[in-house]
Amino acid sequence: MIKNWFRNIGPGPLVAAAFIGPGTVTVCTLAGVNFGFSLLWAMLLSIVATVVLQEMSARLGIVSQKGLSEIIRSEIPNPLVRTLAIVLILSAIVIGNAAYEAGNISGSVLGLETLFGASQIVIGDISFAVFPLIIGAIAFVLLYIGNYKILEKALISLVILMSLAFLITAILTKPDMSQIFKGLFMPKFTDENILTVIALVGTTVVPYNLFLHASLVKEKWKDTSDLKFARKDTIVAVVLGGIVSMCIIISAAAIKTVEVTNAADLAKGLEPLFGRFSSYFLSLGLFAAGITSAITAPLAAAYVASGCLGWRTHMKAKRFRMVWMFILGLGVLFSSIGFKSIEIIKFAQVANGLLLPVIAGFLLWIMNKTSILGRYKNSLIQNVLGFVIFGIALFLGVKSILKVFNVL
Secondary structure, three states: OHHHHHHOOOOHHHHHHHHOOHHHHHHHHHHHHHHOOOOHHHHHHHHHHHHHHHHHHHHHHHHHOOOHHHHHHHHOOOHHHHHHHHHHHHHHHHHHHHHHHHHHHHHHHHHHHHHHOOOEEEEOOEEEEHHHHHHHHHHHHHHHHOOHHHHHHHHHHHHHHHHHHHHHHHHHOOOOHHHHHHHHHOOOOOOOOHHHHHHHHHHHOOHHHHHHHHHHHHHHOOOHHHHHHHHHHHHHHHHHHHHHHHHHHHHHHOOOOOOOOOHHHHHHHHHHHHOHHHHHHHHHHHHHHHHHHHHHHHHHHHHHHHHHHOOOOOOOOHHHHHHHHHHHHHHHHHHHHOOOOHHHHHHHHHHHHHHHHHHHHHHHHHOOOHHHHHHHOOOHHHHHHHHHHHHHHHHHHHHHHHHHOOOO
16 A cells, blocks of 8 residues: 555655745744744645645646646737746746755755855865755756656655654654644734745745646656546645644744744754754755755756747756756856845746736636636636635735835
């Protein structure tokens, strides 16, 4: 039974790996430090929204055997609207992932540096960090092999490592279970926590995952009879990912006396309270979170660019490889020299804030087209859930854009 279950694991863990990056770890850390368990409900909301949208994305990929960006190119009849949609998607996903890739690699580096200390190479007047080069090399090898099964196994192993690390860390903090349930099922929404709520949902319901999932399921499954496996795979992986995020919030809530601004501080902050073991587990989790996102972000960008521009969406295609190499290379370079382009990341935030409601709306439209999905189109319940999530995405999109321009 267990062997059969492992054989039917699909891209779900890759999707979970993609949304639990260093950004999510940092946001969850700050949520726990500043608000304790009171924002666990926001993570629960995020999990439900992610399951609903990712299930639609997976169903679309299996039934149509096309990626989401390929369908966007073929289904929007107006050339101007189609061009605007493609430009927005390419800007948000390709440029956005290039901007965030340095953060993914830097997050993984933080985990390693907490365990082993920093290491530098000096060439002339420029010093390069060693760990980003190592992480970049691991990501490059796994992506260049271009074998979905190998990539899947590597990422599943890292996700299991990450999940165990954060789960054990949370257990070590011995949290009050009654307070956890209160935080999960009694929402608190105030002027002080609104930006953290937006950040928690925004780092979990990720636009590029909708593209990544639709493209990856057709690498794994070719027939509509496999939809049941895809649905189970999506639910289990996203719920597991959500539990990991909750564990980070719970771990961070245990810290009362230490100044914490990121996940590395959390690792150090737990040390005097719970011994070096918690620091080791958390650092391993941060390393795994960073490296999985460092692999999935370039992969998603390559699928999106190839689909939007009408290229072959095959992992060994030359243009496909050129896109992910470019994204990965930029991430390694910026992380190695410690460069942080705030303007690029701000642009990526605005583009993602615009993109999520656009893609959620487009996905709902497509999921109701009999010409594409036949009898596998959305049910009434799926549409109701979808439109509620679309409303939340629109609200978050507007809020995130106002935040970037300092209006909020």
